[in-house]
Amino acid sequence: MNVGLTDEQELLRRQARDFLDRECPAARVRQLMEDDLGHDPRMYARMVELGWTAIPFAERHGGLGLGLVDLAVVLEEMGRHVVPSPFQSSVGLAGMTLAASGDEAQAARLLPSICDGSQLATVALVEESGRWDAGGVRMAAERSSDAWLLHGEKLFVPDAQVADRMIVATRTAADPADGLTLLVVNTAAPGVTVRPLASMDATRRVAAVGFDAVEVPADAVVGEPGRGWATLRRGLDRAMVCIAAELAGTAQRVLEMTVEYARVRQQFGRPIGAYQAVSHRCADMLVMVESARSLAYHAAWALDNDVPEAPLAAAMAKAYAGDAARSVASNGLQLHGGIGFTWEHDIHLHLKRAKWGEATLGDATHHRERVAQLLEL
Amino acid sequence: MDFSLSPEEARFRDQVRGWLRDNLDDRTREAAAGHDDIELRRDWQRRVHEAGFAGVSWPRELGGQGGTLMQEVIVNQEMAAARAPDMLNVIGLYMAGPTILAHGTPEQKARHIPPLLRADEIWCQGFSEPNSGSDLASLRTRAVIDGDDFVVSGQKVWTTLAHVSRWCILLTRTDSAETAHAGLTYLIVDMQSPGVEVRPLRQITGDAEFNEMYLTDVRVPRANLLGAVGGGWRVAMTTLMHERATLGVGLQVRSRIALDELRALARTTLVDGVPRSADPVVRQRIAQLVIEVEAMRINGLRGLSRVLQGEQPGPEGSVNKLMWSELNQRIAETALDLLGPYGTLAEGEERAPRNGRWAYGYLRSRANSIEGGTSEVLRNILAERVLGLPRGR
Numbered sequence: 132m133n134v135g136l137t138d139e140q141e142l143l144r145r146q147a148r149d150f151l152d153r154e155c156p157a158a159r160v161r162q163l164m165e166d167d168l169g170h171d172p173r174m175y176a177r178m179v180e181l182g183w184t185a186i187p188f189a190e191r192h193g194g195l196g197l198g199l200v201d202l203a204v205v206l207e208e209m210g211r212h213v214v215p216s217p218f219q220s221s222v223g224l225a226g227m228t229l230a231a232s233g234d235e236a237q238a239a240r241l242l243p244s245i246c247d248g249s250q251l252a253t254v255a256l257v258e259e260s261g262r263w264d265a266g267g268v269r270m271a272a273e274r275s276s277d278a279w280l281l282h283g284e285k286l287f288v289p290d291a292q293v294a295d296r297m298i299v300a301t302r303t304a305a306d307p308a309d310g311l312t313l314l315v316v317n318t319a320a321p322g323v324t325v326r327p328l329a330s331m332d333a334t335r336r337v338a339a340v341g342f343d344a345v346e347v348p349a350d351a352v353v354g355e356p357g358r359g360w361a362t363l364r365r366g367l368d369r370a371m372v373c374i375a376a377e378l379a380g381t382a383q384r385v386l387e388m389t390v391e392y393a394r395v396r397q398q399f400g401r402p403i404g405a406y407q408a409v410s411h412r413c414a415d416m417l418v419m420v421e422s423a424r425s426l427a428y429h430a431a432w433a434l435d436n437d438v439p440e441a442p443l444a445a446a447m448a449k450a451y452a453g454d455a456a457r458s459v460a461s462n463g464l465q466l467h468g469g470i471g472f473t474w475e476h477d478i479h480l481h482l483k484r485a486k487w488g489e490a491t492l493g494d495a496t497h498h499r500e501r502v503a504q505l506l507e508l
Numbered sequence: 509m510d511f512s513l514s515p516e517e518a519r520f521r522d523q524v525r526g527w528l529r530d531n532l533d534d535r536t537r538e539a540a541a542g543h544d545d546i547e548l549r550r551d552w553q554r555r556v557h558e559a560g561f562a563g564v565s566w567p568r569e570l571g572g573q574g575g576t577l578m579q580e581v582i583v584n585q586e587m588a589a590a591r592a593p594d595m596l597n598v599i600g601l602y603m604a605g606p607t608i609l610a611h612g613t614p615e616q617k618a619r620h621i622p623p624l625l626r627a628d629e630i631w632c633q634g635f636s637e638p639n640s641g642s643d644l645a646s647l648r649t650r651a652v653i654d655g656d657d658f659v660v661s662g663q664k665v666w667t668t669l670a671h672v673s674r675w676c677i678l679l680t681r682t683d684s685a686e687t688a689h690a691g692l693t694y695l696i697v698d699m700q701s702p703g704v705e706v707r708p709l710r711q712i713t714g715d716a717e718f719n720e721m722y723l724t725d726v727r728v729p730r731a732n733l734l735g736a737v738g739g740g741w742r743v744a745m746t747t748l749m750h751e752r753a754t755l756g757v758g759l760q761v762r763s764r765i766a767l768d769e770l771r772a773l774a775r776t777t778l779v780d781g782v783p784r785s786a787d788p789v790v791r792q793r794i795a796q797l798v799i800e801v802e803a804m805r806i807n808g809l810r811g812l813s814r815v816l817q818g819e820q821p822g823p824e825g826s827v828n829k830l831m832w833s834e835l836n837q838r839i840a841e842t843a844l845d846l847l848g849p850y851g852t853l854a855e856g857e858e859r860a861p862r863n864g865r866w867a868y869g870y871l872r873s874r875a876n877s878i879e880g881g882t883s884e885v886l887r888n889i890l891a892e893r894v895l896g897l898p899r900g901r
């Protein structure tokens with residue numbers, strides 16, 4: 132047993148932090164929040180050069196053949212910097228879904244372009260109900276001779292505004308447990324409309340995507356038709372851990388900002404960090420940050436090694452990280468007093484990112500129920 | 509990153525499991541879990557030691573096994589997972605022992621370690637005083653040098669197992685400066701010395717595990733000095749660090765067992781024919797506890813990894829002590845909530861679930877956030893020593 136990072140992983144972390152300190156300081160984040168694309172394609176290209184988009188994928192698909200633990204190292208740093216980027220949706224969500232699908236043909240077709248950054252991908256799952264499970268999928272796909280026909284609307288689709296490909300969860304059978312079919316849709320196809328949703332976190336774009344008689348070729352299926360939820364579940368477990376790692380990084384940064392501030396801000400003739408109402412909150416924040424990180428890395432390791440409790444570990448990591456990041460960000464804001472409530476101060480970027488991460492792919496209540504089910508409570 | 513055991517470690521774990529399977533039955537479990545039955549618990553520790561599972565990482569010539577820290581952790585985990593009775597000599601094994609190994613003379617080690625491991629001699633810890641609890645450095649029990657002896661006078665309190673102990677690790681003041689850390693001296697005191705008086709204190713559980721201890725002109729030979737005169741604070745820090753770090757690994761597994769029992773309780777407790785586990789609020793609470801206990805486990809493993817890489821156990825150990833006490837209390841609280849009015853029934857009452865064990869556990873858990881450093885003091889340590897915030901007052 133050795134649950135520390137390897138020297139290579141430490142190097143990766145240092146490289147990621149240096150790069151993002153340089154390329155994505157808060158001022159740059161704020162510019163990108165106003166940007167239509169919501170990210171900087173040049174920065175993305177540099178991340179591709181650094182190999183980040185290829186980290187968790189097999190070498191035969193153009194990847195580096197590393198694991199989720201390595202990806203988590205990078206994502207933690209991206210969380211620290213609240214980087215506006217479709218990296219999470221393309222690599223962590225769509226890419227991991229393809230890689231974990233067992234569908235070698237689709238993986239071979241799409242993963243190389245995700246790795247080399249020539250295409251961005253995302254997943255369209257949620258509909259009107261806001262549910263992150265199979266039961267929430269109503270949008271049907273009708274099978275004609277050699278194509279699927281799509282009608283309907285998906286909501287909260289991450290980074291749809293820049294995605295070239297979208298893995299769309301559709302219903303093809305009335306099955307309470309599954310009955311879904313995953314289809315790869317070209318976002319430029321006739322009938323696809325992408326309408327950005329104005330949301331709290333401008334560093335993470337989501338969209339409503341309309342499908343009006345969109346025709347998709349028969350070979351666009353990922354995995355088996357009618358077994359789409361089982362396939363997607365494996366991808367979602369990985370994507371949840373990616374978000375958990377990112378949230379741990381965000382929370383860590385808030386803790387650092389807060390401690391720095393509590394050391395210098397003086398009230399009543401001494402630094403506010405000398406008051407236990409402040410310092411004890413910081414201690415509790417530390418416990419949450421360390422725990423969120425532990426659970427995220429353990430889940431990443433469990434998924435990399437296919438241990439039986441990996442889905443349970445993923446659900447735990449997502450549930451805890453969602454609560455922890457929100458709570459740490461709220462406490463951090465509180466301890467900054469009035470200045471923490473200003474647009475100018477960076478802490479709200481973290482609070483909003485935390486709320487995004489909490490709500491995305493199911494919140495803590497959702498995943499605690501999943502934990503209860505997996506434990507056969 | 510690798511959370512799995514090496515093949516040798518897995519073999520060792522299987523060896524521990526095998527021994528536990530052959531040597532631990534429900535009768536031993538129940539009998540030795542009785543808090544008051546000292547002789548049964550002593551017997552259990554002896555058997556564990558004879559099997560080679562006490563002092564696993566301690567030197568062979570002192571009765572240990574010369575094994576690795578990882579093996580020691582594996583033993584702790586397996587013992588707890590098998591719901592083995594607690595070792596009787598907790599303070600000896602986890603506090604006095606490591607402190608003597610770190611600061612003791614060869615004579616002290618040879619004299620004290622072997623009988624400590626076999627539970628032939630039980631240890632207690634005389635740190636707290638009526639006016640010095642969290643502020644340990646303010647203690648007043650005085651030790652005056654007189655020829656080849658220290659002459660000790662004062663009062664200690666909350667001294668666990670003092671009534672059955674042969675030895676006490678005693679923190680005293682040799683310098684008159686009222687509260688200075690520099691004036692403290694760490695002694696090993698023979699509890700059979702003239703002038704030592706122990707009076708039991710009853711706890712809220714009804715048990716009398718801890719005591720008041722009065723010392724009147726107790727003569728302690730110089731040979732029983734641990735560390736240097738005036739150097740007691742540094743030695744005491746070793747004790748406290750071990751109390752919070754090493755012990756934590758075993759504690760965490762105990763929480764998991766309590767949780768397993770809680771899950772079973774939720775499934776089997778029916779109200780009007782409906783199991784409590786069907787209640788979404790109950791499900792949420794239990795799932796949250798499971799997640800936090802898992803976080804505590806992994807935090808502990810990360811700390812342990814650093815120690816295995818050669819770093820000293822640091823103030824981060826306080827994270828786990830803090831988490832553990834809170835979690836243990838919430839597990840006990842949840843259990844009582846599930847049981848409704850039955851949860852308040854005490855041992856001996858026919859209708860009491862598990863003969864009042866849940867009620868007892870709830871009451872005993874109230875001490876968790878006080879013993880071994882209060883939660884407030886642990887938060888101070890984390891804020892000041894880990895986060896580098898200014899000292900509070």
Ligand SMILES: Cc1cc2nc3c(=O)[nH]c(=O)nc-3n(C[C@H](O)[C@H](O)[C@H](O)COP(=O)(O)OP(=O)(O)OC[C@H]3O[C@@H](n4cnc5c(N)ncnc54)[C@H](O)[C@@H]3O)c2cc1C
Pocket residue numbers: 396398399403406408409465466467468469470472
């Ligand atoms: C939306 C908004 C509107 C406002 N409008 C007005 C207005 O119209 N007019 C006006 O005059 N002011 C206004 N204020 C200012 C407000 O009264 C102050 O923000 C508030 O008094 C806190 O002061 P501070 O921001 O300097 O924080 P600080 O005093 O620096 O506090 C920072 C943190 O330290 C904590 N802290 C400070 N001292 C202690 C202590 N002794 N013990 C424990 N913790 C401590 C605080 O609780 C806080 O968490 C407004 C603030 C906001 C957010």
Ligand SMILES: Cc1cc2nc3c(=O)[nH]c(=O)nc-3n(C[C@H](O)[C@H](O)[C@H](O)COP(=O)(O)OP(=O)(O)OC[C@H]3O[C@@H](n4cnc5c(N)ncnc54)[C@H](O)[C@@H]3O)c2cc1C
Pocket residue numbers: 407632633634635636638640641642643665666667668669718875878879880881882883884885888
């Ligand atoms: C079951 C049990 C077994 C024990 N066994 C032993 C033993 O074997 N040997 C031994 O030496 N001791 C033992 N203790 C004593 C234990 O270490 C002390 O109780 C503990 O250190 C707290 O001291 P105190 O009880 O004097 O409380 P106090 O220090 O008086 O604290 C009272 C309250 O004030 C808070 N407080 C104190 N200082 C601060 C501060 N600076 N900031 C914020 N809050 C503060 C505390 O957190 C607490 O809530 C045992 C205690 C218990 C409950």
